[in-house]
Each structure stands twice: as structure tokens, then as C-alpha cells.
Amino acid sequence: MLESLDVRQLRYFAVVAEELNLRRAAERLFMAQPPLSRHMKRLEEFLGVALFVRHSRGLTLTTEGERVLEIVRPVLELETATRERLHALRVAGARAPVIGLTTAFEQGVFAALESRLFAAHGPGLRLERATSPRLVREVRRGRVDAAFVALPLDTPGLHVVPLSYAEPLLAVLPEGWPEAAQGRHRLRDLSGKPLFWFRREGHPAFFDHTKRVFAHAGFAPMLKEEPTEHDVLLARIAAGEGMGLFPASFSAIRRTGVVFAALAEGNLLGIRLGLIARTDFEALAESLVRLAKDALTCSINLSAT
Amino acid sequence: MLESLDVRQLRYFAVVAEELNLRRAAERLFMAQPPLSRHMKRLEEFLGVALFVRHSRGLTLTTEGERVLEIVRPVLELETATRERLHALRVAGARAPVIGLTTAFEQGVFAALESRLFAAHGPGLRLERATSPRLVREVRRGRVDAAFVALPLDTPGLHVVPLSYAEPLLAVLPEGWPEAAQGRHRLRDLSGKPLFWFRREGHPAFFDHTKRVFAHAGFAPMLKEEPTEHDVLLARIAAGEGMGLFPASFSAIRRTGVVFAALAEGNLLGIRLGLIARTDFEALAESLVRLAKDALTCSINLSAT
DNA sequence: GTTCCGTCATACCGAAAAGGTATCGCAAAA
């Protein structure tokens, strides 16, 4: 099926033509390789000419491809310039920033930070709450100017500042389990138990991190799909369906039927707060880091609770 | 929620800024008013400035709006030019045309036409079968170069050639109904019967046309949602659930349990074949018209069968 | 002053497109 010729695709083409390698181009465009492959194919279909010759190690431009590149380049340049001019106009409008807050921590953690944010930027400030990988995407697209996220996280192309605030993960066990009597566990002692855990898509970098920690600790849980809502998850744990791993701050939630227990691997299995921002928002980022350091002094040590 | 700033939206903005009236602008852009309203709102959100002042009769540009228009205009012009250059390149590539065929007629009608099309344009020719309103859209977007469609149809902005081939609609009745014994009916005699009929979205212009004819003929059917597949529809008619109205060519399909019957209103209630093409494809359109006249000599008279 | 009409905004829905993961086939490199 042919299509409508979007400027975005022309931009993709320009990058591919520069890299002559789809995977690398996709990386530069912050996307996966297959969609880019498809875009190039469709562009070729639309134009009715082959733009590339594919060989098993990369691509080369055909003469038509070079011609198209020449035709296309000026628009892309002008479009970039225009985008910048509009962006400048936007900044000139003294727009209040949009700041993201990860939902990875219990939201009470941000209480002090939030009031300071509003004090510093006025009531026009917008807060966006979402998962960390999603905030990364929003910051890249410019929908959000800066965001507090949970590390570890994949953030190529963004300005990242790890902050000193961090939390270990705690085991959350059904009250009925014999293990719930103890206050502290090694992961391996919980091996084989059903564990509510998220799907890799939701947070690939952190997922891979935990997988390594699990493997190293000799922990082989029986994974169960984690519900998206915290309260639902806690309810199902209380029902005895399995255990969960929560950032320590969630222990502020006291729910009947569940027990929070520290883990010996707390120093490895934890999340750390970080600030991300587009590289052109360093000024904002710096001021936010200062604010955060002021507001979040009460770091929970990673190795104990 | 903010967003990513697409060139398309800038183009929409330019049109709105020119018309200073959302409904008219939407018409020029071949879209409905609400989506356009939303686009403008989002653009304003993204830029962080008000582009328009809304009053109850139309819009006026703010000074920021004028400024944005100035910034934006050059890109749009260059983009249009680039689009044309790429289009030219596409034409230079001697691409085989893509031709649409409406599914409103029984496909056997097009048998002779199809072989002539392939003879004229070679095996590279692509045929796209879809409903007529959908083909209109595809032609507008440039995915299809020209299309044979069923009239009446809304086709502003496109080159339209009504052809001499036309078909009345026939009533298709369950064999068990007493009316099935007669070979010809007035619509009003079938009033109150359940009729399988399509939803307005699928074909607004034709729907409105038939509504007028129905009203004029004193025909008030009990409408039932029509299944999308012809064979399914025939099966349900055969099951006695209701009747249908089919273009005459479908009577070539002999299905047990259903009876085709002519209608007195055949001269009003029918569809006519037409050719549509983008205005820059007139040459192709003319050659297609000649082909079609040659292939489709056997027109079925609208007033009898 | 009340009614009517045109305009833009909102709510909701379905279709289309874009991006992601998993996986394959292939050719060059080891």
C-alpha cells in the first residue's frame, strides 16, 4: 500500500542515507530498526524508485536516492530552522515548564518537592505523572521539559543527573506465608515462589538489571503478570496469589494481609532517583537538581531498612 | 497534553488563518470541523501562545498568530515545491498507475474492463478494490491515481466523469415472503418490512439520496444493520430476516432462498458508474474513459429489468 | 425579548498508522 508522504519520513531517509546502515540510523532516531526498514520500503514504493541497494553489510544509495536526497535536504533544513524559531517563540512566551514525576516511587515521596516546584515556578507549572520510560519518551518529544525518573534507565541523547535519593526494593509477602514471619530474606530463599513482576516492555533497562540480580542471587521466581495498579497488586498479594517487590517508600501503605520484608540484596536491588532533561534545558535541570537536593534529604539507605 | 509539532498542523493553521473560519477551513482541507478545532487547540498549547481570538462568528488572528504565520509560511511553500519535485520524479519513473474499482457493483461487471486495463498499462498495473467513498479518499491522498466509483457521490476537488453505465437497485426478498411471488414492486408496498441497509458513515451522499427517494415513494422500512459481506447478507435474507436492495448486477448471483424483484422506482433508485481522478491525472482519466466506454457497452436500463 | 441560526468546543468511537518484540534468511567474516 502506498501512502501520503510525510516530512518525517523524508527526515528518516536523510538519516539513513547518511549512516547507510539501518540499525545505526534507527539508533540515532531513537527507534527500533524494523519500523525504519518499513518506512524506507514505503518511501521507495511511494516514489516508485529504488533509493538503496541492500547488501548484507549495510546499504548504498542509488543515483535516484542521491537525487532525492538533494531534493529533500533543503526542506529538512528549513523545517529544522522553523522548528527552532517556533521553539524560541515558545520560550519567549515565558511558558511555565512541564515537569514529569515517575510513578515508580510512592507519590508521598514527592510531596515536599512538589510544593517547592510550585513555589519556584508559579501555579502555571504542569506536572506529568507516568512511568520512567514513558517520561523519557515525552522529554525526547518535547512534551515534557524535564522529569524525575527512576534509574537505572536507558537515556541516550538526554541530559541525566543521578540524585542521591535511592530506595531498596522490599519483598511484599502474603501474611499467610510462613516466610512472612521473618523480617529479612535472601532472594534465593524465596526461589520458586510466584512473583508479580512487570513485563519487559514496560521498563526494559530495569527489567534486564533485575534479571541479572536475580540470576546472581540464585533467585528463580515463578513470574506472574503484574497488575498496573498498585492497590490491585497489593490486594492480590493479600489474597495469597504471590509476592511482590516494591520500592521501600510503598511500605507507607499499610494494607492488611501483606507484610513488607527487607532483602539481603537491597544494595543491588533498588532504584535511584534521577533527573532527565533535554540538552537544551540544562538551566532548568540545574535549578531542579538544587530544589530536589533540598527537598529530598531523607534518603533511605540501599542496604537496610 | 502537548505534542510533537507536525508540518501538517502548520499547514492546517495556514489555511485556518486564511479563512478565519474553522468550518470553511475544514471544508477546504476535506475534513470535518471538530478535528481541525482540536488541531488548532493543540498547536496553541504546544506553542504556549494564543493564535486566535474566538468570537461567535469566526476567528481573528492574534499578533502572535500573525507572527507564527510569517515564520511558518516559507516552510509550507518549500514543502509544497519539494512534494511536486518528488512527484515529478515519480512520474518520470514511468510508474504503472494504481486504479481503484468500487465494490458497489458485482465484480463480474468489470471483467472486460480489467483485461483491457492490463492490456493498456502492462502487468505492473495495480487495482484497488474498495467502497466508493473510500476510493475518493485514496485518490485525494494520491494513493490511487484514478478510480471507478458508484455515483451519486460527494467528490469536491476531484475530476469526475459520469459514465453511461448504470444499474437500478433490485429488491431481494426471502423466498418465503408472499411478496416474492410478484416480479415487480412499488417501494411503498414494501413499507414497514425489515430492510438490511448500510450505515450512513459508509456512504453519506448515497445514503441521503436514498433517504429522499424512500421518503418520496412513501417507503418507511424498518432498518437493520447490513452485514459488510454480500454473501452474508444474502444468507440472512434467505433466512427470512429481512430484505435487501442490490445493484442489478448482483442478480448474477443465484442463491437459493432469495428472489430478485424489480422496483417501479428503478429510474430513481440506482447507481451510475463514474470515474474520478485527481485533477493532475486528466490524461489518464481520459484514456480510462475511452477504455471504459469500450468495455462497458452493456448498460442496464435504470427503469426496467 | 424570544427564537433561530451559525460558530466553535467537547465527548466518544472506530480506523489507520507508528513503533515495539521476536524471529528469519542471508552473506560476509572468522
Place this chain on the structure above:
DNA sequence: TTTTGCGATACCTTTTCGGTATGACGGAAC
């Protein structure tokens, strides 16, 4: 021959976009 890196394909999920229906509002007409 095996391995490795590449692009292509298949399939799924999420997002976006456009459409219809409908509401709120202000000027125009009576």
C-alpha cells in the same frame, strides 16, 4: 563450517487521527 551482523517479515500494542453526535454561546432576525 561456524559465527556474526545486517535487513526483512510477522505479529502485537499504543497512539493518533478523523468522524459523528451533541452542547454552549453569542449575534441576528422577528
